[in-house]
Amino acid sequence: MKISRRYFTVGSASLLLTAASPYKLLANNSQKKKNLIVIMLRGAMDGLSAVPYIHDNTLQKVRPDIFVNNNLKLNSDFSLHPKLNNFHKIWTENKASIVHATNIPYNERSHFDGQNLMESGGTVPYKLKTGWLGRGIDVAGLEGLSISLPMPLLLRGEINHDNFYPSNLRMPSQSMINLMHSHYNSEKIIKKSFEKLTSRPLSMMSGRKNKRLANLARIAGNEMKKDDGPRVAVFEVFGFDTHAAQGGADGEHGQKLRQVDITFASLKNSLGKAFDNTLILTLTEFGRSLVQNNGYGTEHGYGSAILIGGGLLKKSQVYTDWPGIKKTNLFEGRDLDSTIDSRSVYCSAMSVCFDVPFKKLNDLVFPDKKLPNLTDKLFNM
């Protein structure tokens, strides 16, 4: 069956949503449209601050000035940063999970190389010139729209995607638009772009000035809940690189986590029922050092955590192969280790949302062919 789709990304930086196949055409109506949303956390999110280990008091001891005391309870081993209170609500509804002590297989602590790899999905910086999500979308046969200028590497595939990002600019008069339609007729690519531009839904044409995450998330959610709407969205949150004044509950890292929390909340709210057929995952380049530095911040580290929300999760859980945070457990004696290749989480999520077998995605999207399949551990098939 020929399936035409569009998708698009929006972000605070950028959102991309991919469009759904027109499911009314599908014979089996029981198959629901499923959505995948990735929130990129640039600057290295501190997994130990977002989801602290509370089984013993090691963390309090090594982070006396930045340890948060009023954390929200998850289980006997882990708690949640208080700024993630909306995410915590989702947790209590059994629709939020955390994968902990996980990272892409990169441990050299450079933001540039790390962000390149978290987006490309490779193991050698800059070697791959496309992104794992873009390639995954290509494999699934979707067509994309990125809501960013320019499009993040994560979404780059062989096939070009559409893009959108709010601005203050306005369209010319209707008579000019009509003239341009016939004028561009001989130019295939320009013509196609102009046709897409002039047939955008109103939601993309109004309120263009508001680039705040909550608003972009609302636009994305409203578009994605439609049966023929986009299927993939990408957001970016900047500023997790808190070398100084990272602080406790109200510090800089907390403020950034609040942004993530708002994005989760706004998406859940606008998606409505479609939230149950959605997965929202965070993505960051690495974690941060275990011990606080003398600027009350943290340095670049290794293992971090992934926050996941959505009704396609099996249950609320902290999924981890916990390496421990005693000195001897640490990576190079200083960082939380990574015991789960985070790409296996993303590959599993794509497999669920795109209805493509895990192995096929693994083979065609990632250079390492033997990522563990975590689909049945984390998600509802």
Add this chain to the structure above:
Amino acid sequence: MNKSFYRKIGFGLSANDNVPKDAIKWATDQIKAMPESTWNGPKYSLKEMMNFHGKYNYTDRRVLRKKHKNNRQDYKDAKNKLKYTTGHFYFEPLWLYKRHHEAVNGSSPVFHRFLHFWGNHFAIQKKNAMYVYDVGPYHFEVIAPAMLKNIEDLVYDVTISWAMIHNLDNSKSIGPNSLRALKMSERGRSANLNENHGRELLELHTVSPRAGYNQNDVIDMSRVMSGWMHKKHKSTKKEENVPISFQDDYHDSGPFEILGKKYKESFGTSSSKSMLRKVIKDLVRHPICIDFVSRKLCNHFVTENPPSEIIQPVKDAWIKSDGELKIIHEAVIKQALKYSHLKKFQTPETWLLQFIRMSSLDYFPSNYNYDFKSKPSRVIGKPVRWLRNLGHNPYRPLQPNGWSDYEADWMSPEFLFRRIGMIKVQQDKKRLDHIDKSYLKMIVTKNFDNESDVLKYINSAKNSEKILALFSSKWMLKT
């Protein structure tokens, strides 16, 4: 005839430009010597810019982070103040203004089109604050002078430039058999190569993956390059304000083998130091390098995916002149004229500069004064803002392979909308009111062979949208 030539290899003709009598002579005269600068704003050297960059980085890292560790707001305020004193919001637009001024008001637009091309070929990806302080002067001080020399000099000068070494981490590369590695292993530490720069030199800057190099070639290229790094300061670890030098104790000794050719070093620093040039000398003479770069030039200046008959004369000029850039550029210019009937999609920044030059838009401020104490005015920040709106800032490519040069990557609903919207804003703000009907006709006559088609299309738009019609037309998007 062939008026699109002036947009293909330049920025179009303004109301003040005369249509040259001899197009080839007009263009080739511009690439034979360093053009006189028309820039009337403040002048800074790369060295001065590196000092601003260093001051910004190290004051933040070593002073502010400690001083304000307890208070997020105090830290933010102090960092902003530091940004003002180091010109953090000032220098990027200043260098863009200079770049645009040379393109729009200068008498050598062709030279600057080639400079823009090479700046993107040897891209400095957006990384820490290099786009603020260093990329502009790197283009003008490293690339521009080398454009009058041999391709070998250009590749070499770029490869050992502070900007490229800093951008691609060659200072983090230590030869595994170097003296330094030996010392480190005595202390139980391991020394590693950083292959970033070595790989990009092969992949992006010279032979491209088509040459069929393998991981061993990349490793040996990186070994050859080991030792080219920031001069180490024992007491400080500063890099932003430290020049590049060759440090033999970090260099891996030979032999090396790259793309089937063996290289041997004789004893002594000078032999080690000259090894990189020897390898580059061979790389730029590799047939795949000649094809790869000639193809890229033709793709940029003539038409997308050019057939071999378009590329061949450029390759011939390269081989015959043994890589003289003036000769190579001249061959490209001739192909651009010969095939001026073929269309080439213009990237957003080039299109913007053509719009400004052809419309004589009042774009540049009357002065570029800055007090280094506060946020620069909106007028100063304009180039960054406009380029952000178009999605194409030449100082901020996201990847080391620079910005794409293909229509499919730049033509999307949003990208098209940004161009249309940008002209509309200028029109709505009455900044194009100097263009009346006869002025518009003059611009069209100077710049388009199909004058009557263009005028017919423009005249079918209502008066307030005629300029919009011209600059958003398919003839401007694709030239």
